[in-house]
Structure formats: structure tokens, C-alpha cells
Amino acid sequence: MLNNGGVTLGVGDDAALFGETLVAKDIMVEGVHFTKGAPFLHIMRKIVTANVSDIAAMGGTAEYGLLGIAIPEGYDVNAEDIVKPFEMYGVKLIGGDTTSSQDSLFVSVTIIGRKNQHVLQRSGANAGDVIYLSRPVGRVRELLEQELAGGDTYNHYLIKAETELGDLLGRTGLATSCIDVSDGVGRDASHIADKSGVCMVIEESRFPVEHLHVKGDAVMFALGSGEEFALLFTVAEKDISELEMLAPSAVRVGYVETGSGVYLEREQGRVDISEKGYEHTY
Amino acid sequence: MLNNGGVTLGVGDDAALFGETLVAKDIMVEGVHFTKGAPFLHIMRKIVTANVSDIAAMGGTAEYGLLGIAIPEGYDVNAEDIVKPFEMYGVKLIGGDTTSSQDSLFVSVTIIGRKNQHVLQRSGANAGDVIYLSRPVGRVRELLEQELAGGDTYNHYLIKAETELGDLLGRTGLATSCIDVSDGVGRDASHIADKSGVCMVIEESRFPVEHLHVKGDAVMFALGSGEEFALLFTVAEKDISELEMLAPSAVRVGYVETGSGVYLEREQGRVDISEKGYEHTY
Numbered sequence: 381m382l383n384n385g386g387v388t389l390g391v392g393d394d395a396a397l398f399g400e401t402l403v404a405k406d407i408m409v410e411g412v413h414f415t416k417g418a419p420f421l422h423i424m425r426k427i428v429t430a431n432v433s434d435i436a437a438m439g440g441t442a443e444y445g446l447l448g449i450a451i452p453e454g455y456d457v458n459a460e461d462i463v464k465p466f467e468m469y470g471v472k473l474i475g476g477d478t479t480s481s482q483d484s485l486f487v488s489v490t491i492i493g494r495k496n497q498h499v500l501q502r503s504g505a506n507a508g509d510v511i512y513l514s515r516p517v518g519r520v521r522e523l524l525e526q527e528l529a530g531g532d533t534y535n536h537y538l539i540k541a542e543t544e545l546g547d548l549l550g551r552t553g554l555a556t557s558c559i560d561v562s563d564g565v566g567r568d569a570s571h572i573a574d575k576s577g578v579c580m581v582i583e584e585s586r587f588p589v590e591h592l593h594v595k596g597d598a599v600m601f602a603l604g605s606g607e608e609f610a611l612l613f614t615v616a617e618k619d620i621s622e623l624e625m626l627a628p629s630a631v632r633v634g635y636v637e638t639g640s641g642v643y644l645e646r647e648q649g650r651v652d653i654s655e656k657g658y659e660h661t662y
Numbered sequence: 663m664l665n666n667g668g669v670t671l672g673v674g675d676d677a678a679l680f681g682e683t684l685v686a687k688d689i690m691v692e693g694v695h696f697t698k699g700a701p702f703l704h705i706m707r708k709i710v711t712a713n714v715s716d717i718a719a720m721g722g723t724a725e726y727g728l729l730g731i732a733i734p735e736g737y738d739v740n741a742e743d744i745v746k747p748f749e750m751y752g753v754k755l756i757g758g759d760t761t762s763s764q765d766s767l768f769v770s771v772t773i774i775g776r777k778n779q780h781v782l783q784r785s786g787a788n789a790g791d792v793i794y795l796s797r798p799v800g801r802v803r804e805l806l807e808q809e810l811a812g813g814d815t816y817n818h819y820l821i822k823a824e825t826e827l828g829d830l831l832g833r834t835g836l837a838t839s840c841i842d843v844s845d846g847v848g849r850d851a852s853h854i855a856d857k858s859g860v861c862m863v864i865e866e867s868r869f870p871v872e873h874l875h876v877k878g879d880a881v882m883f884a885l886g887s888g889e890e891f892a893l894l895f896t897v898a899e900k901d902i903s904e905l906e907m908l909a910p911s912a913v914r915v916g917y918v919e920t921g922s923g924v925y926l927e928r929e930q931g932r933v934d935i936s937e938k939g940y941e942h943t944y
């Protein structure tokens with residue numbers, strides 16, 4: 381949908397761009413994206429985060445929000461729980477629609493933002509670039525598995541989008557490509573690889589897993605953790621010292637080369653991880 | 663939410679305005695806004711129409727659409743049925759989110775438009791203005807009642823938004839206030855009365871009901887017909903001849919005076935119709 385009557389980027393990137401405006405829209409459904417017992421504030425936090433993250437992944441700044449919500453009878457919705465997650469990101473809630481629902485809770489959020497000087501796309505990575513993660517991943521999967529095993533830890537809903545970093549990358553143009561980790565690093569990296577026509581190599585020796593408590597292959601576990609909302613981005617070799625000064629918590633995890641696909645470089649050789657992702661469905 | 667950090671109109675008008683941009687968002691849920699058997703194309707037509715109508719009611723032009731849809735297993739969704747209703751209004755579908763649902767079909771649409779020279783609000787009506795309906799109303803309720811009585815007529819979903827007229831009023835500024843008929847003429851007129859601080863008087867002698875086949879009080883029936891998406895608007899006395907030249911199918915139905923509330927002026931006296939509306943729930 382390139383340059384289609386003013387819409388410069390459409391379906392396929394994280395958000396849609398027209399003129400100076402970026403728009404992202406997500407829906408979340410009870411029993412599909414969250415369990416029945418999940419606290420409403422947590423659900424709202426996660427859906428607002430997912431949308432704000434889509435804007436951040438394009439280097440933009442989230443500004444306005446619209447909420448659509450269908451509420452089953454007897455479900456307790458607190459107005460403050462609706463407003464807080466938007467406020468947390470400095471997003472003004474400007475409208476929406478509330479209705480009843482027969483069965484499940486449905487939540488739909490639209491976030492409207494403004495682009496910065498540079499629009500980060502999935503298509504800009506070049507051979508020789510370095511791959512960064514804005515922060516270590518894997519903790520969301522750990523917490524989700526605890527919840528599914530019967531623990532009532534809903535903390536993984538509270539993960540924050542990388543709004544400051546998205547804004548920084550959009551202002552400086554330091555990233556050649558960017559995506560937010562929603563399907564898992566392997567699968568999200570393959571979107572960059574496909575759109576940019578390059579091969580993405582993740583180096584196991586650099587991949588941070590010290591923060592995880594999983595038994596077994598912690599790197600593979602972390603690569604398959606979705607809805608992390610970390611940013612995965614590429615930087616030209618000449619810009620990495622500046623990037624590391626401006627974004628000191630970003631972690632260098634690999635490099636881009638000619639070719640295609642996504643691989644994990646282990647001591648014993650390369651493993652295809654392009655399908656190493658996470659299913660959004662429980 | 664007037665002039666709140668760049669957002670000049672927020673929740674409470676038909677659409678939200680920021681800068682040159684208008685945004686409307688609606689959701690529709692199976693069993694609440696449509697019956698289980700309703701054809702998918704009809705559902706899509708109605709939700710797109712409802713949103714486009716919100717933009718038209720502010721005198722704007724709809725440009726871009728985003729769709730969120732949660733689809734229960736086994737439900738047949740045709741991609742063409744998704745695209746057609748947007749195309750019908752010249753709206754480009756630029757993004758969205760599709761997911762599964764455990765129980766009900768859930769559809770959410772966001773429409774983004776651009777304002778014209780004049781933004782039509784609910785607050786601009788003045789005593790002495792004339793009240794117009796863009797077209798007769800009541801047919802939607804007639805068809806809905808046929809459907810609920812077991813007839814499989816889903817034609818009321820296919821009613822069209824008044825996009826050309828909204829655009830005309832937004833370019834010329836001929837309307838002092840405007841709203842689309844979504845809750846029924848009585849209730850929608852009371853939004854204008856409240857926001858403008860005036861009394862709205864509907865004249866029974868002028869109110870068109872010849873197109874209806876209902877038994878009994880056809881005027882009261884028509885006043886309680888919702889989701890008509892006709893425009894209800896007010897025009898200054900000095901502008902009515904120009905309005906009637908430019909919008910010849912608009913029907914003059916009443917006048918604005920000082921005071922408050924909404925009344926139907928009948929031969930035997932005035933009747934309060936401010937609560938004469940339609941419940942969105944079956």
C-alpha cells in the first residue's frame with residue numbers, strides 16, 4: 381500500500397502513516413488475548429501498551445486515543461482503570477464507544493500519533509548493520525506460563541512500551557529498521573529480513589538471559605517470548621557508538637548480512653529461528 | 663473537552679477533532695447491535711455507515727478507515743465484504759487487527775476524516791433558526807420491526823450516510839448546528855437543545871410520514887426511529903433559501919426558540935419528545 385493516495389505506509393508495518401499522522405489499532409478478546417480472571421486495569425494497560433508500542437516502533441509519538449469496549453453483564457468496569465493507562469503514556473483519550481456484550485469482554489483501542497523526522501520501517505536494514513534489542517526479553521513468557529499454571533500473577537500485562545526510545549530513534553534516525561517484539565524475536569526479525577531483503581543473525585553469545593529463571597534452553601525460550609514490546613532494530617556500523625551513548629540500555633544481539641532468513645548463531649552452528657515465535661492464542 | 667491541548671472537540675460531539683483531523687469510532691457486537699443471522703456484508707455496511715455519518719454530521723469528509731474484528735470459529739468472513747463498504751464511501755482501509763473470538767462476532771471501525779472550512783457542532787443553534795431533516799425518517803424502524811418479527815429483511819442495515827450533504831454543509835457553513843439521527847429525532851434534537859441552550863420545536867404539520875406503512879401514530883413512530891443516519895440540522899432564517907437551493911431534498915421540520923427541551927407541536931398542543939428515542943439494544 382505504498383504511496384496510495386497520501387497513505388505512505390499501510391497494512392504490514394506496525395502502524396499506518398498518512399501525512400504526519402500515525403495510526404495503530406488493536407483488539408483484545410476475553411479467552412483469546414486474556415484469561416477471564418485478569419484484572420480490568422491490567423487488560424487496559426496491555427492493549428494501550430500494544431498500540432503505543434506500534435507507534436514507537438515507527439519512531440513516532442503517541443498523542444490521542446479512542447476506546448471501544450463491549451462489556452458483559454455483571455462485569456465491573458472502573459472509569460479510572462480506563463483512563464490511567466492512556467495517561468501513563470501521555471495520550472489524551474478523545475472518544476470512543478461503550479456498549480454491552482452478551483458473552484465476552486471485548487476491548488478495542490485506536491492510538492493516533494505524530495511521526496518524527498524519521499519514520500522507522502521494517503524495510504531499511506542493510507548488510508553490515510548491527511542488530512539491537514532495547515532490553516532483554518523472556519520475562520513475559522515466564523510470567524505468562526506461571527499464570528497459565530494457575531498462579532494469579534498478571535504482572536506480564538504491565539510491561540511498558542518503549543516510548544522514549546521510539547521517540548529518540550525517530551528524532552535521530554539512528555535505526556535503519558525497527559519493529560516491536562510482539563510475536564517473538566525470531567518471527568519479528570523475519571519481518572525485517574523479508575521486507576529488507578537481508579539475513580538477520582542473532583548471536584547466542586550476546587543474547588541476554590541472565591534475568592530468566594527457566595530450566596533448559598533459556599535462549600530459545602526467550603526468542604519465543606511474545607508481547608514483550610521491546611524494540612528490535614538495526615543500526616549502521618558507523619552509528620553504533622552514538623547509539624550506545626544515547627541508548628545505553630540497548631543490547632547488541634547480532635548482525636545483518638546478505639541473504640535471507642533469521643538464524644541463531646550457536647557454538648555448534650546456525651539454527652533457523654524465523655518461525656521461533658509465540659502464538660497469541662492461549 | 664474544549665481546547666484541551668490541541669483537541670478542540672472531544673467526547674460529546676459526533677467525532678473528535680484535532681487540528682484538521684476528525685476521528686470517529688464505533689463498535690458493534692452480535693446479539694446487541696445485530697442479530698446472529700445478519701449477513702456479514704450488511705453488518706459491515708452499517709458500522710462503516712455509522713462512523714462515516716459521525717464525520718458527516720460535523721461537516722467533514724471521511725478519508726481513512728481501520729478495522730478491528732474478532733471472529734468466532736466457523737463464522738464465514740469474506741474479504742470483499744470487508745472492503746466494499748469502505749470503498750462505497752471512498753474511504754481507504756489502511757490497517758487494523760483481526761483475531762478469533764470465543765463466542766460472538768465483534769466489529770470495531772475507526773474512521774479518520776478531514777474537516778472542511780466549517781466544523782458543525784451541536785452547540786451552534788440560535789432562537790429563530792429553522793430545523794431541517796436531510797430526508798424523511800422512520801423506515802429503519804419499520805424494517806427493524808419486520809426483522810424482529812421473524813422476517814429476514816436486513817435492508818435497514820444498508821441505509822446510507824449523508825456524506826454529500828455533510829460535505830456541503832461543512833464547505834458552506836450553512837448549518838448553525840448538526841447531528842446525525844442515531845438515537846431517534848427526539849433524543850438527538852435534545853443534544854442540540856442542551857448544547858445550544860435553546861428549545862427545539864418539531865412541527866407535526868411539516869413532519870413527513872407519507873412513506874411509512876405503520877398503523878397508528880406515524881409521527882411518534884418516526885420520531886423514535888434510530889440509526890437512520892439522516893442529518894438533523896439548524897439553519898439561520900437568512901440562509902434558508904440558499905439551503906433549499908443547494909439541498910433540495912432536505913425537509914423543513916421545525917424551528918428553534920428561546921428556552922429548553924424538545925417539543926412536538928400538534929394541533930392539540932405541545933408534547934415533550936426529548937426522550938423520544940430508540941434503544942440501541944434489541
